Amino acid sequence: xxxxxxxxxxxxxxxxxxxxxxxxxxxxxxxxxxxxxxxxxxxxxxxxxxxxxxxxxxxxxxxxxxxxxxxxxxxxxxxxxxxxxxxxxxxxxxxxxxxxxxxxxxxxxxxxxxxxxxxxxxxxxxxxxxxxxxxxxxxxxxxxxxxxxxxxxxxxxxxxxxxxxxxxxxxxxxxxxxxxxxxxxxxxxxxxxxxxxxxxxxxxxxxxxxxxxxxxxxxxxxxxxxxxxxxxxxxxxxxxxxxxxxx
Amino acid sequence: xxxxxxxxxxxxxxxxxxxxxxxxxxxxxxxxxxxxxxxxxxxxxxxxxxxxxxxxxxxxxxxxxxxxxxxxxxxxxxxxxxxxxxxxxxxxxxxxxxxxxxxxxxxxxxxxxxxxxxxxxxxxxxxxxxxxxxxxxxxxxxxxxxxxxxxxxxxxxxxxxxxxxxxxxxxxxxxxxxxxxxxxxxxxxxxxxxxxxxxxxxxxxxxxxxxxxxxxxxxxxxxxxxxxxxxxxxxxxxxxxxxxxxxxxxxxxxxxxxxxxxxxxxxxxxxxxxxxxxxxxxxxxxxxxxx
Numbered sequence: 001x002x003x004x005x006x007x008x009x010x011x012x013x014x015x016x017x018x019x020x021x022x023x024x025x026x027x028x029x030x031x032x033x034x035x036x037x038x039x040x041x042x043x044x045x046x047x048x049x050x051x052x053x054x055x056x057x058x059x060x061x062x063x064x065x066x067x068x069x070x071x072x073x074x075x076x077x078x079x080x081x082x083x084x085x086x087x088x089x090x091x092x093x094x095x096x097x098x099x100x101x102x103x104x105x106x107x108x109x110x111x112x113x114x115x116x117x118x119x120x121x122x123x124x125x126x127x128x129x130x131x132x133x134x135x136x137x138x139x140x141x142x143x144x145x146x147x148x149x150x151x152x153x154x155x156x157x158x159x160x161x162x163x164x165x166x167x168x169x170x171x172x173x174x175x176x177x178x179x180x181x182x183x184x185x186x187x188x189x190x191x192x193x194x195x196x197x198x199x200x201x202x203x204x205x206x207x208x209x210x211x212x213x214x215x216x217x218x219x220x221x222x223x224x225x226x227x228x229x230x231x232x233x234x235x236x237x238x239x240x241x242x243x244x245x246x247x
Numbered sequence: 248x249x250x251x252x253x254x255x256x257x258x259x260x261x262x263x264x265x266x267x268x269x270x271x272x273x274x275x276x277x278x279x280x281x282x283x284x285x286x287x288x289x290x291x292x293x294x295x296x297x298x299x300x301x302x303x304x305x306x307x308x309x310x311x312x313x314x315x316x317x318x319x320x321x322x323x324x325x326x327x328x329x330x331x332x333x334x335x336x337x338x339x340x341x342x343x344x345x346x347x348x349x350x351x352x353x354x355x356x357x358x359x360x361x362x363x364x365x366x367x368x369x370x371x372x373x374x375x376x377x378x379x380x381x382x383x384x385x386x387x388x389x390x391x392x393x394x395x396x397x398x399x400x401x402x403x404x405x406x407x408x409x410x411x412x413x414x415x416x417x418x419x420x421x422x423x424x425x426x427x428x429x430x431x432x433x434x435x436x437x438x439x440x441x442x443x444x445x446x447x448x449x450x451x452x453x454x455x456x457x458x459x460x461x462x463x464x465x466x467x468x469x470x471x472x473x474x475x476x477x478x479x480x481x482x483x484x485x486x487x488x489x490x491x492x493x494x495x496x497x498x499x500x501x502x503x504x505x506x507x508x509x510x511x512x513x514x515x516x517x518x519x520x521x522x523x524x525x526x527x528x529x530x531x532x533x534x535x536x537x538x
Binding site: 057059079080082083084095096097098099100108109111112113117158162 | 414427
């Protein structure tokens with residue numbers, strides 16, 4: 001499975017401790033995301049999931065521990081350098097640029113990854129077919145006028161525009177109807193089949209578990225399970241009771 | 248009231264300087280949350296430096312370009328050395344505001360030290376006057392208005408059409424998300440300060456040609472530019488431009504029909520009234536709290 005030839009973007013964290021003004025959010029977390037996998041990181045509210053997502057993508061620098069991209073220490077690098085390495089985050093709450101148009105939001109995904117104008121438009125043409133109709137037909141609309149599901153898809157689209165090798169999504173299903181969550185995961189499945197490493201961070205297991213091959217369960221800042229998402233141990237880990245919606 | 252068109256035209260012409268300064272203030276505020284009170288003094292300093300170059304033989308139109316670039320670089324230096332080190336503490340907006348007021352006073356005093364206290368003659372790009380609706384306008388003023396219009400259109404194009412301009416708007420919309428996407432916030436800040444101070448220099452350049460080159464060149468225009476900014480809203484570029492022109496016209500109308508000595512009073516009475524009804528300005532968005 002480990003395709004060492006895969007170009008860039010394999011993230012691993014080791015011994016991560018993170019405190020917010022002294023309050024412990026993560027305590028000794030290590031996670032090695034294998035290239036090309038679909039990983040789910042599950043855990044209840046307050047487990048430290050968003051903190052982990054932000055550290056994985058270089059948005060947040062951990063109090064202690066190391067972050068490596070393709071085996072190279074990247075703990076002290078800027079967020080921009082992570083994007084250039086192909087590690088892209090779809091943040092919690094989407095964080096679209098609401099006053100900008102749909103099209104501008106998409107283009108900025110590519111701009112952040114430092115790509116030229118011609119390449120930007122080529123990627124736009126590739127990304128648009130993955131998007132719902134409202135996005136395709138409403139490119140000049142302000143992003144804030146899209147529905148919740150469309151906005152989540154646009155956030156994923158913006159990340160795809162950066163040509164990610166690893167895409168990390170922080171609670172992509174938050175606040176969406178099940179049918180819309182399916183749409184989001186469908187696109188993630190397609191990306192994964194195309195060779196992109198996918199990491200979804202979720203509180204609710206159902207959808208993530210349908211696609212994930214490996215599973216990490218986080219509780220109160222520590223990893224309580226890490227391994228295959230399909231064997232009995234994984235089911236056991238989910239049933240322990242951290243997650244109310246275990247399959 | 249027969250001379251109303253003339254009064255309005257003349258108001259629009261002098262309003263172009265206010266509109267440029269107002270636009271500069273808004274560009275800088277949107278990308279770095281800094282109300283730059285030193286913008287007028289930075290522009291004036293650049294024009295003083297340019298005047299020295301013109302005296303040494305630089306063609307006047309090249310002097311205009313030199314003034315824009317000089318002010319832009321002074322803006323970048325200000326942002327790097329005085330604003331960025333402030334970080335983003337809780338009272339950042341107020342601290343930065345006081346820093347720029349202090350910088351403005353320093354530059355103002357520095358000009359006195361460097362160039363003396365006497366106003367200097369400053370050359371105009373074109374000589375002569377033209378009659379419009381029965382009033383005489385200098386070609387210099389008309390050219391100033393024309394160049395202001397070109398600068399505003401160029402800036403609108405830059406923010407709307409270029410990827411970097413879009414990235415700057417994105418940063419104004421949500422700076423945290425912009426960083427997550429990979430936009431270089433340092434570069435955005437630098438370009439914003441360059442553009443903001445650069446267009447302030449255009450205003451200073453033509454104001455100097457219109458009267459004389461003196462350290463108080465932008466004192467009264469900046470006062471009116473801020474009035475325009477509050478009228479249009481601190482976050483709206485279009486609002487700032489419209490606000491600047493509106494103040495120019497109001498100022499002239501009040502001066503002509505009420506009393507020249509009540510110009511400031513009238514202008515500010517109207518602003519107080521507008522802000523009373525719409526605190527965010529006519530086109531400004533209600534300010535979102537940044538996390």
